[in-house]
Amino acid sequence: MKPIQDLSPEDVAQGLADDTILLVDVREPHELAMARIPDAVNVPLSSFDPAAIPDPAGKRVVFLCAAGVRSIKASEIAQGAGLPYDAHLEGGIRAWAMAGYDFDRG
Template sequence: MSLLENLTPQQVKAGLDAHSILLVDVREPGEFEAERIHGALLFPLSSFDPAALPDSGERRIVLQCGSGKRSAMAAERCQKAGVHVTAHLAGGIGAWKAAGLPTVTIDPETGWTRDVR
């Protein structure tokens, strides 16, 4: 596998804010439903197909998972399939939350989504 760029939560947040990255979450649906980064798209590793990734246009695809392990695995699959994905959120959503950045979760009392810091 070629070198995978480890992006910090701050770099990913800046890219999301600037609309310069497309964040792809490779966790499983239950994990994504429980808590996610706003704007991330779900492509679970268990059924991950690099060819099915959306056309990101001018945006760079950045992968993300819980800790960084599964996103690195997904990046390796992309590279083996000839799909140009070279970056992930180092430390995953755990690092994102540790940096104090917001997530979206489901309020168990109402079923509505809410932003969490």
């Protein structure tokens, strides 16, 4: 298993702007109802199936959760399933918001 890469909110924002990142939010639907990054796809960790991740079409898959714990677990599960997904948003959506990046509320 490859080490999990910690990406900063700046790294992720740049990747979204460049269209080089597929952001996968592993939080639960009730959490997304409060705050979500618009370009992220949701694959909740409670029922996580790496096969449910859309084809990244050459993009880097980056996991996201609330604070950066579940996103690491998702990366480990995906790697265990043979996928090369080894990156997450360090600090999760909290770090994203603290860095001043936009997100949808409610």
